[in-house]
Structures are given as C-alpha cells and as structure tokens.
Amino acid sequence: MPTRRQFLHGASAAILSVSVVSRVQAASLPEAPSQTKPQTQPPPLPANGPSYNPVVTLNGWSLPWRMKDGVKEFHLIAEAVVRELAPGMKANLWGYNGQSPGPTIECVEGDRVRIFVTNKLPEHTTVHWHGVRLPNGMDGVGGLTQSHIKPGETFAYEFVMKQSGTFMYHPHSDEMVQMAMGMHGFLVVHPRDSKRYRVDRDFVFLINAHDIDPGSMTPKVNTMLDFNLWTFNSRVFPGIDSLVVRKGDRVRIRMGNLSMTSHPIHLHGYHFTVTGTDGGWVPPSAQWPEVTIDVPVGAMRAFEFVADEPGDWALHCHKSHHTMNAMGHQVPTMIGVEQQDIAKKISGLVPDYMVMGEKGMADMGAMEMPLPANTLPMMTGQGPFGAIEMGGMFTVVKVREGLARNDYKDPGWYKHPDGTVAYRVDDKRA
C-alpha cells in the first residue's frame, strides 16, 4: 500500500466535468491506493478538511483522499481480486482497490466529494450510493440515470454530502452478479459537529454471503437461498478480527446487509438500542432495547451500548447455520444410528460428505478431518476453555480494563497468522 504522502502529492488533476473521463484527463486522476491485507487496518486520521472520529472497518480499511480546490477526491478501481476468507481459504471475487468489500469511504457532512470510478472488470459497471441524497444523475443506476461505465473507462461521481449517516455503495449494473461477486463497500458521513453522536469506538462491517463449493474458489453467482459461507465483511470465523474496547467505552457497531436474507445479529451480555439506519439517526423516543438486531437486506443498522461489563462477549448471527462454515444441508441425521457401513457408502457417492457422529457433532470442532484444498472446517476455533465449534458469522467483543491509550495490541486469545489489529482510541478519554 502506498504511503499517505505518495497518495496526497502524487497527482495534480484538472477540474473534471462529471462524466466519463477522457484519456487525456486520466493522466491527472488521483492515485488509487490498493490493499493487500485482509486484517483490520487502522483508519487514516483526517489530515485535511474538517475533523472527525474515524470508524474501524472490521477486516477492512478506509480509502485515503486528496483535497483538490475544496473537493475531496477519491479513486475506486473496480477489479477482480483474491480475498482471503480465513487463513486457509481464498476466493476469486470482484471488488475495489485490491479487496472485497471495497474500502470504506469516510467524509464529513457538507463535504463536496468527487469519486472517480475506473472499471477494470471484464464487463460494464456503475456505482450506486445507497442512502445518499444526491442529484438524480449521480444515482448510479445503469440505463436509468447514466450510461453504464464500460471496461477501461473512468466515471466521476460528484455531489455534496447533505446529511451525516452510514451509507453503502455497490453497482446497479448486472447487479445480481456483481453483488454476488463481492462488489460493495461502506460510506460513512461524519457529523459536521464532531461532538454530535459521539462514541468512543465505532466499528463498521458488511454482512454478506457466498456459495463456494468445497475445493473451489469462485462463488456460484446464481444461488438465491442455499449459500454455504456466511460472512462479516467477506471473512468467516475464525478469520474475523475481534472488536476490542475498553471497559466504560461507549461503543457503536454499524452493519449493512447485502446478502439475500435478513441476519439477526446477537450480542451477548448487553442490552443495546438501534441509533441509526441508512436513512439517518433514530430519534431517542423511537429507540427500543434489543439483544438481537435483525438487519434486513439492503439496510444498515447502527447500535450502541456502554461496555461496562468486562469479558469476551460473542457477537454473531443467530441463525444457527450462519455460524457454520461450508456444509451440506441435506445430510441425514446420524444421531443414534450405527453408521460405520453407511458412512463408507455415502462417502463413495458424495466426496465432500462429512459424517455426523452418532452422538451429535461436537467432535467436529476438535477433530482433524481430511478436507479438500482451499476448504475450511465446518466448525472450528479455539478459545481459552477449548473448542468453540463455530464458523461463519461469529466474532467476539472483548471488553478489557486497563487498555492504554492508542494500545493497538489485540489482547486476544486466538492467533491470527498475520497479527496486527489496530483500533483508534478516543484521545479525550484515555
């Protein structure tokens, strides 16, 4: 990834009309940083423009920008990427700037932004700014509000951010396929007054799903219901970073769902309220206490709580199949069945068949099974007290006492091969 310095000084663009960018103009496009790591990256601090408290994108990153005559300029590259879903499994996806989901775009209420989109996909695309109030021509619906962006072309979207909130971006062009392939990202507009809606920790992630056959790398884009990899920001447990907060922090978690079904996200140990949607902030009079928030498809939910009880608190989708990795959903139950002979016969017919023990499936969390290449165990993960027996949409909110200011170390108990997990700590409280 290029340094911020390279990014901010590497190019000087002419003022561009909002339209497809010509070859001559392309020479002056802002740089498009690319990300190679699937781990959570510390967000860039606001070096120019109004100040704000950055969000932390779970297993993601925020896109740097340049300031050009008072306009924040971003550059997205729509392209094929390889995304690591968890150590041991990679997927061929489509995304932006090296990853899927794409980088989080952060700006401030009142900002004028110009977002260049360069299409390096084999087919045309557009970008729709889900939830943003903007002029019709900037809405990104191919055929309806603009021509599709052809392969090799760059389109410049430009508009003023009228309201703070949490939005998303994704194509509106061959939409089912491009979203199934992983093209989406978060767009956070911070309040102009940074004291409004202030929290100490602010996490964002997308909820999505893929259908990738064991031993395969490419999602089946026509799947409507029977997905087998349920992901937070296109990562599965135990590949999802934990959310580390200090005891006493006010915490906000913002989740957008771009899968094909609603996901009831359950947090252990706390009662919380939904404080925002992709339509704006929820007034206090309308807030409900919840422990599970059902995030509809094509919607965002932000919820908040004060982390006053230390410990390791599970955060997961409550549909129990969504906390499992790839498995066959038509497999018969073997509880109470003597199955030595049957198992041999079935394995002959179905190569990826996993036999469920006569006593339930708990053995699977601990056992080592021979798996096809590029395939994750169905249920896995080690905790301080043994096998966690989970997969998919599962992670842990770690509430810790005595975290130092800007302590970016993860005090976690399970190991990431590529280690560093960074979270910004609010200066005012440390």
Added chain:
Amino acid sequence: MPTRRQFLHGASAAILSVSVVSRVQAASLPEAPSQTKPQTQPPPLPANGPSYNPVVTLNGWSLPWRMKDGVKEFHLIAEAVVRELAPGMKANLWGYNGQSPGPTIECVEGDRVRIFVTNKLPEHTTVHWHGVRLPNGMDGVGGLTQSHIKPGETFAYEFVMKQSGTFMYHPHSDEMVQMAMGMHGFLVVHPRDSKRYRVDRDFVFLINAHDIDPGSMTPKVNTMLDFNLWTFNSRVFPGIDSLVVRKGDRVRIRMGNLSMTSHPIHLHGYHFTVTGTDGGWVPPSAQWPEVTIDVPVGAMRAFEFVADEPGDWALHCHKSHHTMNAMGHQVPTMIGVEQQDIAKKISGLVPDYMVMGEKGMADMGAMEMPLPANTLPMMTGQGPFGAIEMGGMFTVVKVREGLARNDYKDPGWYKHPDGTVAYRVDDKRA
C-alpha cells in the same frame, strides 16, 4: 368494464341478512364490475357517501359500490382469471372480478359496508378481512367462524369500519393454495376527516410471488421458497407502471406482503418514515428514518416522503434475485471459464438453460435470446441511457416539475403497449 352509471343503477337489492344468499335474493345483488386491463386505472371518485382522496392501485383498480339504505354494497366474484404479468407473459391465476390481485375496496371510517362474495371457483372459499376489527362471525375463517362458501354460493359480509387504515383481504379456506393462486386484494379505510393523514399522492400495491416454469402458465402452488417470479401486484418489470408525482408532492406508498418471505423495498434518492401498518397509524414519536423498508409477510407498511428532488428514482426489492425474472438458481458460474463446449452439453440436458457469459451477465440485458413461449427475459428493460438489466420487483418513481393539474399523461421513457396511466392530482395544490 361497465360504466359507473350502469353499476349504480343496475340493481335494487332487498335488505339481506348476513348469511349465504338464496337464489331469490341473488337476483337483487349489486352488479359485480369486472376488469380486463392490467394497467393502472384511475380510481372512481367518491360520488356518494363521505368524501375522501382515493388511492391509486399500481397496475390495479378500485371497486365501485352502490349505496343501499345507508350501507355501501360491494360485490366480489371469486373466479379463475388470466393475468398478464408483463407484455409477453400471461398466467392462469385465481382472483376477483377478472383480475388478480382483486380490486381495491375503498371506504370511509364509520361506513357500514356489505360485501357480497360469489364463489365461481371449483372449490369452496371464504374472505378474511386482514386487520379489520369486526364481529367474530365476519372474520372469514372457514370452519372456525363460518362455513366455507361452496362453489356457486354467495355470502354477505357486513360490518362497520371502526378505524381508518390500510388492510387486506384474502381467503382463509384452502389458504396456502388459494393465496398461491393469487387471491388477495387491498382494503383502504379513509379517515372520516379527510384532512387527517392527508397526502398529495397515495399509491398501494401488493407484494407477491409465483413459481411458473418457463413455457408454462400455471403457478406451482406447493413451492415454499424457490419462487422465480417476484411481483408487485402480480406484475414484473418492465410490466410495472411507474409512480408519477409532481415535484413538491407529499407522497405515500402503501405495500402489503402476501408472499412467503419478507421484502426489503428500497427507494432511491429519499429518506422516508413508516407512517402506517395494517394495525393503524404509527405515532410520530415512534417513526424511524429509512431508505429500505422490510415488509414482513402478512403485514402492510405505508411510508411517506416529500418529493423535492426531480428525476427517475428506482423503487425495488433489495434482494437482488427479486429484481430478476425466471432463472435457474442452481446454474454454475461461468466467469473466467471457456464454455463453448460446456454450454452445448448443458443445453442438451436442460432446455431452458441460459448460459452466463465468461465476462458476467451484463450482455443478457441487451441480447435477444430465443425463449420458450410465454416466457420473459431474465433481465431486461430499456431506459434513456440504455439497458436497465432488471426484472421482477422493480419500478421507478418519476418526480416531475410542471405537471399540470389532472395531467394523466405518463411522461415516461419506456413504452407500455397499452398506454394510459392515470393518477389523480390533489385539486388543492395544483
């Protein structure tokens, strides 16, 4: 369709007890107008009884009534119908008065209504008035609150509308089959004081789904999950009319879901609030801002916004498969695969198989493919900027400046073969 005059003066009924209507009494039933067109019809204005602002039923119509000794009398005929889902595809459904969904019934808070239901189906039926507070015997649950209405019989439902709101009607008799066949309609009770809950444009439609094999005309009524035609009022894009409003209008859209899954309906370009359910009006203190409203099965949601930004704003279900027409959901992904030979082999096995290009599926929106008779393309529709590449639950809210009062012309950019789309404009604002 008969004229209003014929309807209002064509019959003079004796006062009927609430029960199955005898052959003698049948002679004095109110006329039962029938509708032959699937296009949006201008609603009848309130010629008698208290005044109200009619709703516009998207690709539907409102049922005329007659006034009989202070009671509003309606007549529904339960019968087999042929519904055009979009130009080029028709379905064998069951419905009411010539169409499926049935006509919208409009009345006013405090009205006493008498609704005759004549059963011309091959099996028995009932009508349940979903959401209406009424005496138990009028609730329409076959076996529980009344005897089923046998083929050939007419049953008279009679009750007073205690509360304004948006309700639905559908059978509670062989319910799964009859609802899968298309038997449902809207019931709107306007406030007694027409200034309450006042809006300038008021649209209603049902959200439903069918499973009809390509080349076939009859829904598979036993399908629970894997539907292939996702419809607004049993129409699919590009067969769904657009919702035309004037810039500055306060707009209400009311949607009832009678399918088998929730539908997150997303409006581009606006933030809105849910102001009503089938349980009544939502108090302002409880209203949330949204851009996507997840409509549960068996529920109605009304949402409102002020149309202050002109343009063509997409309104669609955000489950991406629900904006596609019939397709196979088990088809493998061909992105990056040389497939000339494979395609031939698959086509031999699966006659309706559609090959997805090596570069994605965007070509499908523009290309002409040979399709079985009575089958719609998977993704289609032309906009001012090219192929829209959509199907199913997709339409456009068109916000236009300078619409004249009572200007019923659709300024739309795509053509309906049978043209006229009519919307009532509120006299006060023009």
Added chain:
Amino acid sequence: MPTRRQFLHGASAAILSVSVVSRVQAASLPEAPSQTKPQTQPPPLPANGPSYNPVVTLNGWSLPWRMKDGVKEFHLIAEAVVRELAPGMKANLWGYNGQSPGPTIECVEGDRVRIFVTNKLPEHTTVHWHGVRLPNGMDGVGGLTQSHIKPGETFAYEFVMKQSGTFMYHPHSDEMVQMAMGMHGFLVVHPRDSKRYRVDRDFVFLINAHDIDPGSMTPKVNTMLDFNLWTFNSRVFPGIDSLVVRKGDRVRIRMGNLSMTSHPIHLHGYHFTVTGTDGGWVPPSAQWPEVTIDVPVGAMRAFEFVADEPGDWALHCHKSHHTMNAMGHQVPTMIGVEQQDIAKKISGLVPDYMVMGEKGMADMGAMEMPLPANTLPMMTGQGPFGAIEMGGMFTVVKVREGLARNDYKDPGWYKHPDGTVAYRVDDKRA
C-alpha cells in the same frame, strides 16, 4: 411428576461453588422434576420469595425451585426426550427434564438464582442465558467463557437477575445440532414490583421448526431452509392448546423464535403493540400498532391487547406454508389437469406423494388418506363450522364472557385426547 412438597423438602444442598459439581456434591443437588405431558400445565404459584403473576407456557410447564440460603435453586437435566408434536405423531428430540422445549424458568428481578445443569446427553453441552446481563463466566459459551459440560457432569450457573424481562436459554455447544434437536426454553424475570407491567393473562411460547420425514421420528439436523414441521413450542395444529381469556382481560403473549427464519405471527380481530423484547420493555413512545408481528430469529417479542371482542380469533404464522403439516414443496400443481393416470405413476415413484385435486386442495382438510405411521395430515382440524384445513403454527385465542375465577375448563370446540387445559385467572379481577 413429583409433588411440590417432595420437591421443596426432598434435598438439602451444601453451598456450592460455581463450577462443575463433584460426585460428593451431587448428592445434595436439588431435585429435577420431569414432565411427561405435552399439554399446558398450570404454573406453580410463588410459594416462597417475592410474589408475582406466573406466566402460562403454551403446551409447556414452569420449573419448580427450592429456596436455599436466599438463593433460588433450579435443576435442569439435558437429555434425550420423546415429544408428542400432536396426537398421532411423536419425535425423538433432545430437551430438558422430560420435554422439549424445556420448562419455563420463572424468577423475580433482584433474585439470586443458581441453576444446576446435569448433562445426560451423549455429547457435551452448555447453557447460554440469552438476553440476561450477567458476569462473563456465566454466559455459557463453550470454549469461550467456560469448558463444555461433559456427559455425566453437572455445572452450576449462578447470577443475580438485574432486570425484569423475557429471556431464553439454549446451548452454545455444538449449537446448530443441539438447537435443531430441540434444546431451548423460556426464562421469565418478573418485575420486583408486581404492579408494574401488570396484565391479566400472560402466555409464553417458543417458535421453532423441525424437518422430520413422513414415517420417521428424528429431525434432520442439517436442514437449513426446507423444514416441514413448523411448531409453537414443538407442537403443531391441531395439537396446540388454545389461549383462553376472559372478555375485558388485558392479555400479553410473549414469543421467542429459535428457528432458522423469521415468523410473522398474526392475530385476528385485534390491533396490538409490541411492549417487550429480550432486551427489555419497549417505551410507550416507541410502540407501533400492529396486527402481525414479525419475530426475528434469536429474538423475543411480547405484545399486548385488551380482549374486548368475544369470539374465536385465529393466531398463526402468516407464511402460508407454516400453517401446513409435512408436505412436499416440489409437487407440481394439478389444478385443471386430468390426473387419474398421472397420480398412479407418481405414487409409484414417491410413496408419500399426496395428489392435489383438480379443483384445489380443500378436499384434503376433510378426507381420510392412508398415511405412513407417525405422520400427521397436511391440513386438518375441525371447528364448529367444519374443516379448518390448517396445520403447523396455528391456534386460537378464545375470548369468553362469564368465565368464572380459576375456571380451568377449556370451553373449546375441538377435542384433545388428554383434556385438561389450565389457566390462572388474576384474583383481583374475577
């Protein structure tokens, strides 16, 4: 079932540390009453500890406790059980204390509780107290907050109930399998001040689903979507008791969903508001009027209404397949098809195939079909006006005038083979 007396005086336990209980300590465990009947049982009244108004668990029961040095001690046995889903069909499930779902645990805000869990399953387990605010070590997530409880072991959970509300319990250990097998129950914490949130009738039940092949008894635990038995507290219509209330009663119904999809529960004849979730009580300013409440997975919804209109009011899931018993969802439609020959051929291939009549399926509600052993009809039930043609998630709220105080007789119109249905009537109102 042991008498209350036996339970309360049968054992005297030493003070136990919160941990796995040793063999010596096991001798002093509180008794673990077991339930053999699937009918609704009258809840025990609060004989010791603070007073409260018990809930009625639909087709379930509440677990007695003993008072030990100011701590309420409960004893759950995790074990294999046989549950009758309706007269004529039993299932091999896993549950607690003889039934699945397990017994409802009732206590009072401020209570210190100690819940012993003895594992008599063939594999390890834990219990997670869904929604309860407690110390991290009591959260019951195997591997993360405690070691799994091995077969034969007993674990003691102990914590103080900080808040009133409606919670659930279920394993967090081989979770998908154990929940699919039926391991879950309700946990109700009554307000310290019994006048707060006071209602006259208070019902609770879990919403769940099983996939059991016709003629079989054991659920297919790997099923993700295509369930065939949709149940209230693991009972299906007509095996679900009715909810009998007096005219004028304020009624609360609390439902927790531990299935794999949301369930839109619809009550006929009334408008109601949601007053509680598993996160606590909903403030009045945030309450919406509804007639259908969509209960997300892993969530609880309590709703309230005043039963001012007498009659038999259907209460059911509005997904129409969820009010049917086991059926094939891929069966073609036969409406309008001459099928005498076809039916013979299909029956030869698919032994459990049910032919749908040429005229719809209404005949099925009344007809007698030869069914495999341990299999329920697809649609069934007799009402005062004939066949109700329902199955699955369907029951009736019966609003009756003139019910005597403590009148435990069900004035119902359909027969349970094992009759007695008991409901507590609030003393103050009778």
